[in-house]
Amino acid sequence: MSTNKFEGFFEEDNHPAMKMVVPTPSQIIETLMMICGQNHQFYKDEGIRLIICGGLDVVEKHIIKARDLGRDPGIHVGYAAFMMLLSDRMVDSYDDYAGDKERELFPLNMDEDE
Numbered sequence: 001m002s003t004n005k006f007e008g009f010f011e012e013d014n015h016p017a018m019k020m021v022v023p024t025p026s027q028i029i030e031t032l033m034m035i036c037g038q039n040h041q042f043y044k045d046e047g048i049r050l051i052i053c054g055g056l057d058v059v060e061k062h063i064i065k066a067r068d069l070g071r072d073p074g075i076h077v078g079y080a081a082f083m084m085l086l087s088d089r090m091v092d093s094y095d096d097y098a099g100d101k102e103r104e105l106f107p108l109n110m111d112e113d114e
Contacts, residue, residue: 025059027108029079031078032086043089046099053106 003004023031035042042048048090066073075083096109 001064025036025062025073025075026079028055028059029075029083033082043093044097044099045047046102049090049098049102050105052086053102056090057106059083 001049012026032052035051036047039045039048042052063073063075091108
């Protein structure tokens, strides 16, 4: 009788293996590029929007932390340009396509100067 060793793996945030598979900021950006390239109307899908917002949030925090520590964040200028364009697309389509969960987790605050 076989046992599924991975049962509940993704439900347990503190599982040691989950810390081993943390993607780099560049890998996150590359994943966002693939998502957007595969589905040109990604901004209309609430689920995909949440994935994109989460990815952008993680990379943004990485960049801010590196800046605060006086380090180079290691983000290629082309990746940074993609993030800026993607962020603009997400903001431009926020009112029409953002779902309740996105509005709760990632409220649009245009007065914020960061």
